Amino acid sequence: MKTMNALTATIFGFVALFVIAACDSTSNSSIQPIASLAGQTWKCSTLDGTAITATRSPTITFDGAGRVNGFSGVNRFGGSVESAKPGDIHFGQMMSTKMAGPPEQMALENSFLDALARADRYAVVDAKLIFSAADIIIIQFKSEPNEKPSPAN
DSSP, X not given: OHHHHHHHHHHHHHHHHHHHHHHHHHHTOOOOOGGGGBTOEEEEEEETTEEOOSXXXXXXXXXSSSEEEEEOSSSEEEEEEEOSSTTBOXXXXXXXXXXXXXXXXXXXXXXXXXXXXXXXXXXXXXXXXXXXXXXXXEEEEEEEOOOOOOOOO
């Protein structure tokens, strides 16, 4: 009888640990399907650990069908995006307009597009979209309110 009680207690203990571990691993999760990012414009706030101070920051918008577009610092860009599972991200070849701009804006644009190419993970935490590469945060975005067209007069 004591052996049966000990066995039952052990099994109950393992089940309780499993349930607690499962709850804990999902309670802090900020991983959303990439399609959930669709339609929202995200404004770059930090790039490789440095706050963006440019007059016009880079932005990115997901369309929910495997495409992204935005502003990279001087030019508009667009391209493909894939996510094999929530949290994973891979940007395909980007295309962009080819206007020239001030040297500091061109440097920002080059750094931004390079960071997109390096990104391999994403998460949304406290209304911030975070891209990382090899577990190092490389870009942070803030949710940008979408502009609604004004009613016709």
